[in-house]
Amino acid sequence: xxxxxxxxxxxxxxxxxxxxxxxxxxxxxxxxxxxxxxxxxxxxxxxxxxxxxxxxxxxxxxxxxxxxxxxxxxxxxxxxxxxxxxxxxxxxxxxxxxxxxxxxxxxxxxxxxxxxxxxxxxxxxxxxxxxxxxxxxxxxxxxxxxxxxxxxxxxxxxxxxxxxxxxxxxxxxxxxxxxxxxxxxxxxxxxxxxxxxxxxxxxxxxxxxxxxxxxxxxxxxxxxxxxxxxxxxxxxxxxxxxxxxxxxxxxxxxxxxxxxxxxxxxxxxxxxxxxxxxxxxxxxxxxxxxxxxxxxxxxxxxxxxxxxxxxxxxxxxxxxxxxxxxxxxxxxxxxx
Amino acid sequence: xxxxxxxxxxxxxxxxxxxxxxxxxxxxxxxxxxxxxxxxxxxxxxxxxxxxxxxxxxxxxxxxxxxxxxxxxxxxxxxxxxxxxxxxxxxxxxxxxxxxxxxxxxxxxxxxxxxxxxxxxxxxxxxxxxxxxxxxxxxxxxxxxxxxxxxxxxxxxxxxxxxxxxxxxxxxxxxxxxxxxxxxxxxxxxxxxxxxxxxxxxxxxxxxxxxxxxxxxxxxxxxxxxxxxxxxxxxxxxxxxxxxxxxxxxxxxxxxxxxxxxxxxxxxxxxxxxxxxxxxx
Numbered sequence: 001x002x003x004x005x006x007x008x009x010x011x012x013x014x015x016x017x018x019x020x021x022x023x024x025x026x027x028x029x030x031x032x033x034x035x036x037x038x039x040x041x042x043x044x045x046x047x048x049x050x051x052x053x054x055x056x057x058x059x060x061x062x063x064x065x066x067x068x069x070x071x072x073x074x075x076x077x078x079x080x081x082x083x084x085x086x087x088x089x090x091x092x093x094x095x096x097x098x099x100x101x102x103x104x105x106x107x108x109x110x111x112x113x114x115x116x117x118x119x120x121x122x123x124x125x126x127x128x129x130x131x132x133x134x135x136x137x138x139x140x141x142x143x144x145x146x147x148x149x150x151x152x153x154x155x156x157x158x159x160x161x162x163x164x165x166x167x168x169x170x171x172x173x174x175x176x177x178x179x180x181x182x183x184x185x186x187x188x189x190x191x192x193x194x195x196x197x198x199x200x201x202x203x204x205x206x207x208x209x210x211x212x213x214x215x216x217x218x219x220x221x222x223x224x225x226x227x228x229x230x231x232x233x234x235x236x237x238x239x240x241x242x243x244x245x246x247x248x249x250x251x252x253x254x255x256x257x258x259x260x261x262x263x264x265x266x267x268x269x270x271x272x273x274x275x276x277x278x279x280x281x282x283x284x285x286x287x288x289x290x291x292x293x294x295x296x297x298x299x300x301x302x303x304x305x306x307x308x309x310x311x312x313x314x315x316x317x318x319x320x321x322x323x324x325x326x327x328x329x330x331x332x333x334x335x336x
Numbered sequence: 337x338x339x340x341x342x343x344x345x346x347x348x349x350x351x352x353x354x355x356x357x358x359x360x361x362x363x364x365x366x367x368x369x370x371x372x373x374x375x376x377x378x379x380x381x382x383x384x385x386x387x388x389x390x391x392x393x394x395x396x397x398x399x400x401x402x403x404x405x406x407x408x409x410x411x412x413x414x415x416x417x418x419x420x421x422x423x424x425x426x427x428x429x430x431x432x433x434x435x436x437x438x439x440x441x442x443x444x445x446x447x448x449x450x451x452x453x454x455x456x457x458x459x460x461x462x463x464x465x466x467x468x469x470x471x472x473x474x475x476x477x478x479x480x481x482x483x484x485x486x487x488x489x490x491x492x493x494x495x496x497x498x499x500x501x502x503x504x505x506x507x508x509x510x511x512x513x514x515x516x517x518x519x520x521x522x523x524x525x526x527x528x529x530x531x532x533x534x535x536x537x538x539x540x541x542x543x544x545x546x547x548x549x550x551x552x553x554x555x556x557x558x559x560x561x562x563x564x565x566x567x568x569x570x571x572x573x574x575x576x577x578x579x580x581x582x583x584x585x586x587x588x589x590x591x592x593x594x595x596x597x598x599x600x601x602x603x604x605x606x607x608x609x610x611x612x613x614x615x616x617x
Contacts, residue, residue: 081506085506092408099513151514
């Protein structure tokens, strides 16, 4: 329900500057994902938006109104924490209702309706009378999300909500969050993760952070197809983009070129690069072939599942299309 | 082969229980003897025997009818309870600040608080006496409540600060996001999680205030304001040369019973793992 404006936001802890001037606009109802390696400041940035940390300098606006000095509840945010952070001594119902009981002017009936509506959305109605310790990890995280929904926030914040769940549950909860975003399309959501798969699958737009600065902001496909730096190119996409530099990149007239594994093909002859297969992984639907062509790290080529290559086999590889080759200058910026 | 193992096992178990019995007997005997003595009367008192031979409630009757003992008992209950309530209130709020609010000199403050508790009571007695005279609370229960709170707080604050520091920060942050003020966080989120620590420290503070002697002797003068430990010490017999052992023992038993009852009630409440389920794990 709110659009956010971050204007040259900075945050220092003592002498260490963690956020070094972030400017960003987040549209109303948008699902924005902050992604980056650990230590890039993404969680700190989220906490600044939440109001759990004070902004050292810069302006944060919700719907044009400066909220720097407002408390989290006055900003109208709700947050889902990585460790769930449920109140252990309260039942699920009390956990979800706590925020509303602190606000004045809600009748018991109104609170009950809101809690039950949120519980129905997440299918946790049957757990309302239980204590958090009687729930599994996935159920606890759903309660934490439910607690946030009940407050009917203007901005919904997620701080790595899936990192404590096991792989299967992570996928299921990810889908649930995506559905939640569809059903609450008015609510602005900001989601922090270090997992680029979560970023790609959930985001309307992704903001890649590096060392306290915004590296690139764009839709998942923009970041995938037109990365603004080698850092973004390497961070988005799985497996990681292959970087080939020096003599091997001379053909493309650039110091470094980057090609994704899925954009490379193995050819019997006339390839751009040649080398020997050092390892291959078959995942059923895909197989990944690691080829040593003289770069520091082996080049990964994606092929359809079932194709087999022996280790030590000599192969030639080439990009599918010259347009799929990303060229970078010495500073890591794209040459277009 | 099997037989030797069995013998070794039996010996070990026997030795273990012998040791346990010895410890229990040594620890319990003084109390047992006090109870035994309290039920004796007359010249029986000076005959040494380890099993009850006669039974009389005369001592108890005398304790409660002679002098101001019931009044002293009430004083003790009042002083100890108010001390505990006051100390816990101050300690909970102080430990919230010391464990959760970042401010300059926090570590030094915490060390100072601990250092204060290392002074022997006698060292501050004169100074404290002046303060109490100045405040005009000499010879009232408030003098004792005041001085006991001072001496209990360092320990209480220290224990609660350590405990509160271990409570997950995320739970506090979740409460902040929910719109809770520090007071609401303390009373509705932290206090329910801190029951074990509150009960333990409260109980220890109660026992300390209940048994304290030196301050109670110094800061009160009349029979009406004395607490039980002083009253027991000042119990006198028919003449200067007679020490009324029977009555002293009866009074001591009466004084100890509430403590034992309190510990029994609250030890059931001291359950660990109250925070389980709030955060991951």
